[in-house]
Amino acid sequence: MPWCEQCDLVLEDEEVDEEGGCPSCGGPLAEHRPSPWYFKFMVVATVIYLGYRAYQGITWVVHHAHLHL
Numbered sequence: 001m002p003w004c005e006q007c008d009l010v011l012e013d014e015e016v017d018e019e020g021g022c023p024s025c026g027g028p029l030a031e032h033r034p035s036p037w038y039f040k041f042m043v044v045a046t047v048i049y050l051g052y053r054a055y056q057g058i059t060w061v062v063h064h065a066h067l068h069l
């Protein structure tokens with residue numbers, strides 16, 4: 001599926017102009033949009049990890065607050 005990097009736009013084959021460029025900016029098209037599933041996966045994994053660490057930190061603080069009160 002053609003993709004315009006400049007417009008961040010995925011195009012249907014019918015939308016591509018005669019020169020094979022982007023219909024909105026006329027720029028060159030890439031054949032495939034790089035789909036960084038691994039990047040999305042890393043973001044999700046990082047969010048989960050940070051959430052887990054935050055949870056650990058909170059339970060640690062709560063636990064130690066109880067010990068010292």
Ligand SMILES: [Zn+2]
Binds near residue numbers: 024
């Ligand atoms: Zn474009």
